[in-house]
Amino acid sequence: MKKKIRIIVDAMGGDFAPHNEVEGGLLALQASKSNDINLDIIYIGDSSKIEPIVSSSSLYDEFSEHITIVAAKEIVAMHDDPIQALKTKKESSMVKGIQLLKDGGADGYISAGNTGATLTIATMILGRIEGVSRPTIGAFLPTSQKKPVLLLDVGATIDCHSRYLFEYAIMGSIYSKAIQGIDKPSIGLLNVGEEDTKGGAERVDAYKQLQESSMNFFGNVEGGDVLLGKTDVVVTDGFSGNCILKFAEGFPKMFAELIPQYVCKSSDRGTDMNVVVPVLKDMLSGLNAEEYGGVPLLGVKGTVIIGHGNSTPRTIMMMIFSAVTAIEKEVDKKIEAELKKK
Amino acid sequence: MKKKIRIIVDAMGGDFAPHNEVEGGLLALQASKSNDINLDIIYIGDSSKIEPIVSSSSLYDEFSEHITIVAAKEIVAMHDDPIQALKTKKESSMVKGIQLLKDGGADGYISAGNTGATLTIATMILGRIEGVSRPTIGAFLPTSQKKPVLLLDVGATIDCHSRYLFEYAIMGSIYSKAIQGIDKPSIGLLNVGEEDTKGGAERVDAYKQLQESSMNFFGNVEGGDVLLGKTDVVVTDGFSGNCILKFAEGFPKMFAELIPQYVCKSSDRGTDMNVVVPVLKDMLSGLNAEEYGGVPLLGVKGTVIIGHGNSTPRTIMMMIFSAVTAIEKEVDKKIEAELKKK
Numbered sequence: 001m002k003k004k005i006r007i008i009v010d011a012m013g014g015d016f017a018p019h020n021e022v023e024g025g026l027l028a029l030q031a032s033k034s035n036d037i038n039l040d041i042i043y044i045g046d047s048s049k050i051e052p053i054v055s056s057s058s059l060y061d062e063f064s065e066h067i068t069i070v071a072a073k074e075i076v077a078m079h080d081d082p083i084q085a086l087k088t089k090k091e092s093s094m095v096k097g098i099q100l101l102k103d104g105g106a107d108g109y110i111s112a113g114n115t116g117a118t119l120t121i122a123t124m125i126l127g128r129i130e131g132v133s134r135p136t137i138g139a140f141l142p143t144s145q146k147k148p149v150l151l152l153d154v155g156a157t158i159d160c161h162s163r164y165l166f167e168y169a170i171m172g173s174i175y176s177k178a179i180q181g182i183d184k185p186s187i188g189l190l191n192v193g194e195e196d197t198k199g200g201a202e203r204v205d206a207y208k209q210l211q212e213s214s215m216n217f218f219g220n221v222e223g224g225d226v227l228l229g230k231t232d233v234v235v236t237d238g239f240s241g242n243c244i245l246k247f248a249e250g251f252p253k254m255f256a257e258l259i260p261q262y263v264c265k266s267s268d269r270g271t272d273m274n275v276v277v278p279v280l281k282d283m284l285s286g287l288n289a290e291e292y293g294g295v296p297l298l299g300v301k302g303t304v305i306i307g308h309g310n311s312t313p314r315t316i317m318m319m320i321f322s323a324v325t326a327i328e329k330e331v332d333k334k335i336e337a338e339l340k341k342k
Numbered sequence: 343m344k345k346k347i348r349i350i351v352d353a354m355g356g357d358f359a360p361h362n363e364v365e366g367g368l369l370a371l372q373a374s375k376s377n378d379i380n381l382d383i384i385y386i387g388d389s390s391k392i393e394p395i396v397s398s399s400s401l402y403d404e405f406s407e408h409i410t411i412v413a414a415k416e417i418v419a420m421h422d423d424p425i426q427a428l429k430t431k432k433e434s435s436m437v438k439g440i441q442l443l444k445d446g447g448a449d450g451y452i453s454a455g456n457t458g459a460t461l462t463i464a465t466m467i468l469g470r471i472e473g474v475s476r477p478t479i480g481a482f483l484p485t486s487q488k489k490p491v492l493l494l495d496v497g498a499t500i501d502c503h504s505r506y507l508f509e510y511a512i513m514g515s516i517y518s519k520a521i522q523g524i525d526k527p528s529i530g531l532l533n534v535g536e537e538d539t540k541g542g543a544e545r546v547d548a549y550k551q552l553q554e555s556s557m558n559f560f561g562n563v564e565g566g567d568v569l570l571g572k573t574d575v576v577v578t579d580g581f582s583g584n585c586i587l588k589f590a591e592g593f594p595k596m597f598a599e600l601i602p603q604y605v606c607k608s609s610d611r612g613t614d615m616n617v618v619v620p621v622l623k624d625m626l627s628g629l630n631a632e633e634y635g636g637v638p639l640l641g642v643k644g645t646v647i648i649g650h651g652n653s654t655p656r657t658i659m660m661m662i663f664s665a666v667t668a669i670e671k672e673v674d675k676k677i678e679a680e681l682k683k684k
Contacts, residue, residue, distance in 0.1 A: 142596075143596065144595070144599035144600050155534050158534065190585060192497050192584045193458075199581065200500045200501065200581070222584075222585075222588045223584065223585040223586065223587065223589035223590075223592065224588040224589060224592035224595065225592070226589055227589065227592040227595070227596040228592060228595060228596060228599070236585070238534070239534060239542070239582055240581055240585045242534045242564075243532060243534070243564075243565040244586065245565065246566040247565035247568055247569065247586050247589060247590070248565075248589070249566050250566035250567070250568060250570060251569060251593065253486070253569070254484075254486040254569040254570060257486035
């Protein structure tokens with residue numbers, strides 16, 4: 001029997017909580033069977049709401065032994081201030097869930113709740129891995145190649161320091177290898193030009209550090225290279241990374257708003273938008289980070305995966321499997337080992 | 343008779359120089375007639391190459407009095423270092439052209455050549471408008487609304503200072519009003535969240551300055567708001583602006599590479615990609631900045647419009663008209679007047 005992996009699901013995070021969270025956990029249990037994963041799901045949140053969804057599921061009988069419900073009375077809301085939430089909502093599913101992870105009650109934690117709060121609370125409770133200056137959040141974006149690109153940092157830290165960029169590269173490299181199975185992921189440093197003199201002192205210094213490292217450093221990449229999949233990993237400061245991620249997520253929305261205008265235009269020229277729309281949707285679907293099973297919080301002591309508020313049950317399932325893979329591949333231990341060397 | 347407006351066209355900039363540049367100038371002359379613009383075009387570059395294209399044009403006879411060719415022996419190449427180019431290529435179309443503008447030989451200058459070199463050479467030769475800390479390059483991006491958004495800075499200055507951001511807002515506001523005819527353009531400050539505490543000290547300070555100004559300041563906008571046209575103008579540091587602009591330009595390329603894959607997929611399900619592709623191209627066409635007639639260099643003493651290296655004759659024409667409008671609306675005088683107040 002494979003070693004048991006226990007994932008805490010924050011049942012109260014997300015816009016459709018606890019429904020999507022509970023359903024996602026059940027889907028993960030179902031899928032774990034055929035994938036030879038010995039999975040336990042620990043739902044944390046309002047038991048009175050979680051219980052009925054779990055027990056009414058057709059999957060309940062088969063997986064009841066793999067399900068635990070831990071009660072938490074409070075909820076960290078999407079607009080809650082992270083520090084305030086940590087201080088005043090000790091009974092929330094988020095604070096209690098992350099504390100449970102810290103105390104060894106589980107191996108990983110996933111949440112589709114408040115990203116900033118998850119970042120802050122996880123960093124404060126779990127602590128940083130030795131050698132990590134700043135934990136980072138990475139996100140997968142689609143590319144024209146057959147694989148997504150891992151962009152980080154996407155907003156954990158605004159400041160741009162060469163050391164941070166260097167650490168993001170190490171953490172991204174390890175995560176990309178673990179999740180995507182790429183042996184030596186290529187690393188691009190996001191910049192305004194290819195030359196190693198570009199982008200200001202911090203990026204110039206990061207370029208040098210990356211070049212001298214044992215990583216598969218490609219060099220500078222520009223904004224236009226990200227979607228073309230020029231490298232497996234792209235590192236940048238959290239400000240520009242956040243802008244790019246959200247900008248990318250704005251595309252499907254722009255298209256959704258444009259389509260009605262094109263329906264009129266197209267009927268003039270006889271184009272059937274019923275043909276066009278599904279293809280467009282398909283092509284744009286990858287732009288939602290959740291397609292790739294949430295985004296990892298890297299650099300804290302423990303496995304934490306964060307999802308969009310609007311995560312579907314399928315996304316929650318994917319997040320659980322991202323956590324499982326990160327645990328199996330010992331991503332945090334590898335980060336510690338790599339950063340200790342430097 | 344309306345006052346004459348003389349535009350210098352750098353005939354040697356751009357990947358298809360001098361052909362597209364010369365053709366674009368001729369198209370502009372043709373269009374000027376019906377638009378009641380008293381336009382003169384001054385081509386600068388290798389006369390032996392410019393002359394045959396001009397004289398073989400069917401438009402030549404009609405507009406010959408409005409065409410001047412000024413000889414320049416050298417070319418600033420796309421990969422040339424800006425400072426080096428300024429020092430060593432004094433006989434280039436770029437250095438001579440911008441010097442001619444400075445000396446009063448013309449009212450505006452357009453080039454599809456090396457953007458960095460144009461920025462540096464124009465700033466050094468023309469000088470900054472009084473009150474301008476850093477000249478800025480703005481770019482129009484499409485939105486789901488019926489009008490594009492002006493994003494600036496897109497790469498002139500990497501550093502983020504509140505004063506720069508404030509000045510970009512003033513310059514962007516004036517340019518947007520002049521070119522788009524929007525009375526009080528709304529200004530968004532690009533940030534990682536809506537709250538006025540986000541984005542680090544410089545952006546927090548810029549927020550305050552903008553809020554206290556007489557501009558139509560909307561507040562912070564996020565990456566996802568840009569394409570939705572939440573504001574008419576979006577200001578940010580040149581690093582993130584450059585990343586976003588190039589990222590946006592990467593989209594049509596990604597789609598172009600994805601389409602063949604979808605052709606296969608779609609034929610399985612009977613989708614006619616011949617229907618889909620033109621609609622997609624149409625929807626994505628706005629993502630190329632050149633559709634909007636190049637990007638303005640704002641904050642220097644004189645009217646300078648920069649275009650992509652791959653500018654078509656039509657784009658060159660649009661750049662010429664952007665310059666004409668900026669001159670007619672006295673954009674640089676308005677910038678000076680506004681910034682003197684502060």
